[in-house]
Amino acid sequence: MSFRRIIPCLDIKNGRVVKGVSFVNLKDAGDPVACAKAYCQAGADELVALDITASTENRKTIIDVVRQIAENISIPLAVGGGISDIEDISNLLNAGACKVSINTAAVKNPGLISRAAERFGSHRVVCAIDAKKNGNRFEVYIKGGQTPAGIDAVEWARKAESLGAGEILLTSIDRDGTKCGYDIVLTRSVADAVSIPVIASGGAGNIGHFKEVFEQAHADAALAASLFHFREVDIRELKKHLKNFNIPVRI
DSSP states (O other), rough: OOOEEEEEEEEEETEEEEEETTTTEEEEEEEEHHHHHHHHHHTOEEEEEEETTTTTOOOOOHHHHHHHHHHHHHSEEEEEEOSSSSHHHHHHHHTTSSSSSSSSSHHHOOOOHHHHHHHHOGGGGGEEEEEEEEEEEEEEEETTTEEEEEEHHHHHHHHHHHHHHHEEEEEETTTTTOOSSHHHHHHHHHHHTTTOOOOEEEESHHHHHHHHHTTTOOOSSSEEEEEHTSSOOOHHHHHHHHHHOOOOOOO
């Protein structure tokens, strides 16, 4: 049985967890290590930590924070932000990350996905896709969701899989922080186009949205931030609700 995963996300800026709407108007949401420990105890399946300004500020991911988080949790940790080469990936994995999430660098240099998959294994390589509706398609954005890449999100997901990515972290910029629900059309389009797991991100506002993204959009995992940060939804209660609808989750 393939369990559906619930994944809190820590967007980190200046060493603090933050959350905004459509990647802007950021508000403080706490200490990343404390948040990580709380989510581990609350029943999260995995954790994602994103250094959201590393790429726009042209710097590396904050390794010390990653190490502290990894030392305080017992669930898988995926880390992204500011990754530009194999050395960055190696440093993050050595610091305790189980996976790396690559967006900007992968778009600029797709071969990085292949090299990372060959050296560390596809299961450790997540291709992060930040997408925004543009006419009749979804366009990929890089640099923390600030710069359009001129690439179709569905086609890029297919290519990322062919290059060796083991998972897709798909974020709807339009829905990010809005709490109006995941972008079902975007998520389903990507999930149905690839055979690797797709993590849906952007827009979770209530328990029902998780049910929708699993049942209607064929997501393998659902990620959320503010909904969990501000204790609007309890992870264990969420999982009980999903199980009642025969959605396979780890209780």
